[in-house]
Amino acid sequence: MKKQIIFSIFLFYILFLTIVSLVTEKENRVMDNSCLYKKKEIQFAAFFPTTSPFSRSRIKNRMSQKTLLRKIQINNQSYYQQFIKKTENLIKLLHEINTGNNHYHEVLIYWQFGEQIIMEMALHNNQAYHTFLINSLTDELGIPQQKLNTIIALRKAYPVAAELPLALSWEHCEILIEINEKDKRLFYQRITEKNQWTPNELRQNIQKNIDIKTQ
Known part of the structure; x- marks a missing residue:
């Protein structure tokens, strides 16, 4: 009877050691996998550093720049449309001059338009918008940039209309x-x-x- 009890205890002890060994081996595998994952993560980070064009900060900055650029473009377009609406009557007279149907008071009309352009540039003191304004007027009205610059120069040379x-x-x-x-x-x-x-x-x-x- 005693031998059976001792043998049972021995078997239980052997089983216990086996279970402990299996659990320990599993934990070691988990640790090894964790270390391997961290190693790969470090290698990936080294391949794609934070300063790379694929980093989150760079992507975020690019998105911010694109958003800002888009906002500037929308604002410039809005300012330009307001300017066109404000100078609608002058633009009609300019069109008559360009088509050769009206040469009366030509100098005064150009002077007035130059004054409006200068006032618009002063209202929106932004070189990017100034360039956009001149380019848009050239495209829409068909007035060459050189002539627009001359119109502006006329207004600057003669600040007072009475001296024209x-x-x-x-x-x-x-x-x-x-x-x-x-x-x-x-x-x-x-x-x-x-x-x-x-x-x-x-x-x-x-x-x-x-x-x-x-x-």
Whole structure:
């Protein structure tokens, strides 16, 4: 009887050791797998560092930049549409001038449009919008950028409308605004009106550098 009890205890002990061994082996496998996973994770992170173009911060920044750019584009388009609506009557007159149907007060119309452009640029002090405005006016109205810049230059050369050379043509004005000195520009304006010079005669006399004091 005692031998049976001892043998049973021995078998139980052997079974217990076997179970403990299996559990320990399983835990070790889990630990090994965990270490292997962490190792692979570290290797992946090394292959795709945080500064890579695929990192979350970079992707987030790119999305933010795209969102900001889209917002700027929407705002620019909105500002431009408001400007077109505000200058609708002037644009109609510009169209008449461009089609050759209206040359009366041509210089004044260009001056007024130049003033509106300058006011719009001052209202939205943003170089990106300024470029967008000029490009859009060129595309929509068919006015070359160079002419738009000349229209703006006319307004800057003659801040007061009363000083405009309304008796002269637009071609005369294009030549006059090339003169930076106000007194010299006014001199050639008056002598052109007095002598009824053509634009070519005006340019030739400017190139000859007529002495103002002799006139």
